[in-house]
Amino acid sequence: LRTGFPEAIWGPGKTVTQIVEIMRAMQQREPVVMATRITPEVHAGIQAELRAVRYFEAARISAIAPQSLPKNCPGTIGILTAGTADLAVAEEAAITAELSGFQVTRLWDVGVAGIHRLLDNRRVIDQSDVLIVVAGMEGALPSVVAGLADVPVLAVPTSIGYGASFGGLAPLLTMLNSCATGIGVVNIDNGFGAAVLAGQILRTAAKISAKN
Amino acid sequence: LRTGFPEAIWGPGKTVTQIVEIMRAMQQREPVVMATRITPEVHAGIQAELRAVRYFEAARISAIAPQSLPKNCPGTIGILTAGTADLAVAEEAAITAELSGFQVTRLWDVGVAGIHRLLDNRRVIDQSDVLIVVAGMEGALPSVVAGLADVPVLAVPTSIGYGASFGGLAPLLTMLNSCATGIGVVNIDNGFGAAVLAGQILRTAAKISAKN
Amino acid sequence: LRTGFPEAIWGPGKTVTQIVEIMRAMQQREPVVMATRITPEVHAGIQAELRAVRYFEAARISAIAPQSLPKNCPGTIGILTAGTADLAVAEEAAITAELSGFQVTRLWDVGVAGIHRLLDNRRVIDQSDVLIVVAGMEGALPSVVAGLADVPVLAVPTSIGYGASFGGLAPLLTMLNSCATGIGVVNIDNGFGAAVLAGQILRTAAKISAKN
Amino acid sequence: LRTGFPEAIWGPGKTVTQIVEIMRAMQQREPVVMATRITPEVHAGIQAELRAVRYFEAARISAIAPQSLPKNCPGTIGILTAGTADLAVAEEAAITAELSGFQVTRLWDVGVAGIHRLLDNRRVIDQSDVLIVVAGMEGALPSVVAGLADVPVLAVPTSIGYGASFGGLAPLLTMLNSCATGIGVVNIDNGFGAAVLAGQILRTAAKISAKN
Amino acid sequence: LRTGFPEAIWGPGKTVTQIVEIMRAMQQREPVVMATRITPEVHAGIQAELRAVRYFEAARISAIAPQSLPKNCPGTIGILTAGTADLAVAEEAAITAELSGFQVTRLWDVGVAGIHRLLDNRRVIDQSDVLIVVAGMEGALPSVVAGLADVPVLAVPTSIGYGASFGGLAPLLTMLNSCATGIGVVNIDNGFGAAVLAGQILRTAAKISAKN
Amino acid sequence: LRTGFPEAIWGPGKTVTQIVEIMRAMQQREPVVMATRITPEVHAGIQAELRAVRYFEAARISAIAPQSLPKNCPGTIGILTAGTADLAVAEEAAITAELSGFQVTRLWDVGVAGIHRLLDNRRVIDQSDVLIVVAGMEGALPSVVAGLADVPVLAVPTSIGYGASFGGLAPLLTMLNSCATGIGVVNIDNGFGAAVLAGQILRTAAKISAKN
Amino acid sequence: LRTGFPEAIWGPGKTVTQIVEIMRAMQQREPVVMATRITPEVHAGIQAELRAVRYFEAARISAIAPQSLPKNCPGTIGILTAGTADLAVAEEAAITAELSGFQVTRLWDVGVAGIHRLLDNRRVIDQSDVLIVVAGMEGALPSVVAGLADVPVLAVPTSIGYGASFGGLAPLLTMLNSCATGIGVVNIDNGFGAAVLAGQILRTAAKISAKN
Amino acid sequence: LRTGFPEAIWGPGKTVTQIVEIMRAMQQREPVVMATRITPEVHAGIQAELRAVRYFEAARISAIAPQSLPKNCPGTIGILTAGTADLAVAEEAAITAELSGFQVTRLWDVGVAGIHRLLDNRRVIDQSDVLIVVAGMEGALPSVVAGLADVPVLAVPTSIGYGASFGGLAPLLTMLNSCATGIGVVNIDNGFGAAVLAGQILRTAAKISAKN
């Protein structure tokens, strides 16, 4: 991977034919090619044309990638979700990170309304080098995690919720206004972007290590 | 107190003369009369006219009330804040509740970015019969508290914050979208309203008790 | 019921298979299990797998529950709606409360544009220990009811309306800005949440009674 | 009055000199000239130049007008407010209407949280030919009044309130979404505009009368 | 017609069966019964049950009404639209007014981008006693019309538009901020409400005439 | 002028000393230097340091410029305002254009509520090569002008207004949603930007002319 | 072409029959007739009735136009997009311009995240007389282009994006707040409007040329 | 420094006495203590009490810190601004980072409207290990920088701007919607938060280094 990250296609609004064509072109340049927000139906269409494409259902990602990926650089990305409904966004982050050659630890369903489940799994926080925290509804989890963690926290608001959630605006504002320090926020539902930023952080760490 | 609560004047936009006049009129009908959002300067003006008026500075409340108030009904109102900047709103709630004859326990500065301070003071949550949780910025505290508590939680968003807080909109949305159950929300900075609702809840308990 | 409330599943975005699976798991722990926002079609699918599941059509709730529920604690929850279109949200509240073992009184269609229908039914207000007031469009009913009532009022804005209702934002703001005291607001369409908070209030009352 | 209404100057952002100049020019064409949103200080400045100018303090209006105005046309404009804080806007409407030669009945402080005070004064509603209803905070009064009245109701939201009132947005949305029929809404704090529209309605009556 | 207006049902979200039932019940009390926002498919369903129901396709209204309606009271309601796409809302107003026994003059497609078409049809403005002006997109027509007219103008914003129209918010704000006087605004797409208010104005005129 | 436009300083938030310093530096490079949003007080401070600075009070611009400016290129910029309160923004555009060497025609106070005043001055529209149309409140003027004109129309929303104007949001949306074609919109109150764009259009015209 | 531009029909919400009818009527008056936002299905329906209609698929435009269009006036319109997903809006602009007889240069996919691709194609910017810049997501391209260009830049925000894009609000605000000068903004997705304004600018050049 | 960062006080809304008191308490625990958003006047007050306090005027920070700070960990933080008006926020970030012992490189005034100035200074981008990019108005700079950089980019929107900037909302949305990858966003004007997150990233590198 030239830049350290796979080439990625944003699926929505593209036909199967368009995605297949772009994937074919990218394949010339890069060992790993992926498309996000792919429904099972669209994936079936892609695979009929490109046999090598694998589907990561929970992540809604279709990808062409070698069965075993070379390790990108040291460090672990911990990925947490507040609820089970946030899983699709979290898996988008996890699979993107793994396809980029990073090591990932998952911790689902540790929302702040049941704070002890989070505290009982504190070791995931303590053993990660960068954290991606995914939460919809009130989006309060990143604040609590950043208070416990001594590493960068990337907060991903999700559109999970209803009523005064206003399509993810509520958790987005929550995360931007966090009273904890050490939090960077990405767009609503942007698991992919959080994974690339987390990877960028680990790669930077590797570069600094190498320099010193 | 006929309704169980003092008559209250909303201070902003009223002159000293107007407040004094309304207080004099109310004093005829009610043993406790209070005005909210009163600056020290305005209070000085009021007191020049009405010697009996006391000032609760942290709460920005001026009140005429007997030195020792009769107890309204059994039960304790726990009042928590996320930050020290939320104190003015929390004290507005606390003094309103006390002037109404309720027993109050205060717990300041237990925001979610330092979750252990909250957990270390858990007994305040466990020993209260109704909780008022005051928070600005990301407003996440009520969710955590409601997850720990087995009593009604009244959430008060404050206008403390800046930027994407949009005058308290951020914590307001957070509280409305809480994934914890058992939370009722009041207007931004409305400590007074939360205290009356909390009092109303305790009085309901007393009424049901009497019926059964 | 350990916490005094049934375990609840948020239906939207879940497949029949997922709901059935979660219900089966919950059934091990709790006597009452319910799922909200369930369409008749989804319910049919659930029932094909779980014969014991009952459907509360107006409430859009599927539940596994003993035919006669033990009484949770004393007190009555009065539930009012402004219009008939608010009924689905109100029934979500009512059935949730009843499945939790509380006594419920219903009063539909007493919107403020016909104030006398509300006044003619005043006894529902007077005989309830906590009120849930459900209203869409301009959402003015909770203010009037809280003015008449001497008990806590839980206000539920609904997404019923069009144009400048902005998906329930209008009644939500109305309720937050109420000039009446003693009102707590929940998220748009959140009948379930209002019922749990109402139940929480009655249970707290029972606990205080027991202590005194 | 050619158009049946006085010429009006919008005060804010204009210097005393500018207002005096415009008033002098208008005086040539029209018997009644008025300026709105005038503070006592600005009025003092105007009056130093134009002796004939009278000040309507509660309405914040400065006007040149004959001591007794000729009656414009038959009919009565009833003006109601929800709170006393809405008085400045309501008086802007009342004085504008009176300076235009219309008969006005005032009814202050009949907000929906104390519905009986409104009902006790129902005769003001019944005896008016057009109603102007002024309300801030949740702005629910016009809905109740329109339900009781059989005449046009003009709703004026005010910027009175705080927090989630968002400068009058809350009562504005409330009034636009009213489930009562027969309501027309004007801009936030626009007492002047409501008075002109009310006058326009009464003058239409006079014209139809004349035609038939 | 007791109140001078037909009983009206809001169609969206109701089944054919529900609408038929409500219509049957209303028919007992009132000579004219109508339902708004009815698609051709829903109307077909209604008519299969209630033979007497007529369909006003452009207005999306189903109604039971005598073939020739008695005249309600003197005066003419002029209804204007800015574009042809606003026609459905305008016809909702027109048919509601006609079913209430008022006389209506229609003038379509006189948007401000072609101001001469409006001026060429000025006689519609001059010969109406109250005007309903329907406009989407930028919603500027009511301002121009109110400047030309000497009668009340009722402004109806529509959801016609795209992008920064935000579902009708743009024309709504335009109309509320009009620099012309004599304008009352109703909810987005609320042709029905504008017609009732216009009718209310004419009926009030008739009442005043009768008194004098 | 190298780029055909003066160097410009955005005044707000800068001290007199800072503005003087930047002006001195710019003077080395450019014959015309200007600063916008300058109060009379700030100007006095600047002039105490830089004697050559002239003040354009209505435009709130301080500028160093030769008494007679060389003509930039052929063509006339017509500038219109809806109200007199929009004058400061319009003069900002006019003086910017004149300091850039363009010919300007001014037409103030031709708002759509008095359409005949605009029509009576139609020759300003017909004789301009590009039009800048400045309007606050409902912002409807650009639509009418673009319908009459056969040249580009640059629309400038202003923050003049109150209530539902929301700081100029209302006229901004109006202008973006115009049903007339040939309109480009700039930021609220951005008279300067509109003038530069108008000048750019005339200079482009001159370049095309030269090429052909 | 009388006005220099084809007659255009806004497709959404119109039936095939309505579009065919309007096209037939327009054909009497104008040599070029076009309809925008036409799906392939709708076009098929139109063509079954009007054989001469051609379809521009990428632009979603159906048009009746002579095979070779006479040149409208000198000058070139450069059209740029940030991403490939913005292509439909950009082609709407391009085809509208071409059907109006203007010369167009296209440059797709030069978004600011890969600034060198833009710089490598700078000659498109340098050789155009007016630029249309189409961008969704963060909408930053017009600022960079306007900094490089010495001609008018027309910015078209698109609804391409998700989450905090809020349907195109994000790029719209970006473009309105540009710190580059010489930018005029049109409505979200309004390629048609940008093309007409660009054409209007070129035609102004021709008129000034003729005058001098 | 225990956590690697100084203790920080949020200045706004605190009196000199309160700030002094908190600083005194913190000084017991930590070698570096700082307060943000401090005006020169407030600083003067603080220094009268605490002689050791230094003022960083451009950053609006008052701090107690040893003259030479020990280096925290390897790596350089590059800080860029789009305009000079963004300097206060950028300096808040820079001084916070320096007080935390990190090495900082500053690059001011490289906004996207003059892209060559940024490209000419590319070596700042290439030689930094993490970048903080500060921008108001349209906020487009982080997108361009993230496209050029191969390290994490922390984007700080500022409230610099007017009109449709809506207090920093415009650049905030721009940054969240960036089509470049590797960007994390913090609250409007939150230079402090960006510095802590950048420091957190460098410290992670050091920790990974130590582990490997």
Ligand SMILES: Nc1ncnc2c1ncn2[C@@H]1O[C@H](COP(=O)(O)O)[C@@H](O)[C@H]1O
């Ligand atoms: N701080 C407060 N927040 C919300 N409502 C208040 C507050 N203080 C007083 N009120 C309410 O405002 C009403 C008095 O308003 P006013 O008549 O304007 O003084 C009282 O009846 C209270 O219900």
Ligand SMILES: Nc1ncnc2c1ncn2[C@@H]1O[C@H](COP(=O)(O)O)[C@@H](O)[C@H]1O
């Ligand atoms: N209608 C409802 N409104 C709000 N919250 C609900 C509703 N139904 C269920 N819940 C909550 O959602 C949680 C379950 O979410 P989930 O795990 O996604 O099924 C439950 O614990 C309830 O607290």
Ligand SMILES: Nc1ncnc2c1ncn2[C@@H]1O[C@H](COP(=O)(O)O)[C@@H](O)[C@H]1O
């Ligand atoms: N309080 C008010 N609210 C709304 N419009 C007003 C008000 N006072 C004056 N106006 C209108 O503002 C116009 C005068 O504005 P101006 O020319 O700026 O003084 C008058 O023609 C009135 O229609």
Ligand SMILES: Nc1ncnc2c1ncn2[C@@H]1O[C@H](COP(=O)(O)O)[C@@H](O)[C@H]1O
């Ligand atoms: N894609 C478009 N975007 C904006 N305006 C358009 C578009 N297509 C057509 N129009 C305008 O819409 C008008 C036709 O609207 P209509 O009468 O509803 O077909 C035309 O005169 C054009 O000015």
Ligand SMILES: [Mg+2]
């Ligand atoms: Mg941390």
Ligand SMILES: [Mg+2]
């Ligand atoms: Mg709880």
Ligand SMILES: [Mg+2]
């Ligand atoms: Mg009450």
Ligand SMILES: [Mg+2]
């Ligand atoms: Mg009525």
Ligand SMILES: [Mg+2]
């Ligand atoms: Mg008029």
Ligand SMILES: [Mg+2]
């Ligand atoms: Mg034109």
Ligand SMILES: [Mg+2]
């Ligand atoms: Mg340029």
Ligand SMILES: [Mg+2]
């Ligand atoms: Mg990068």
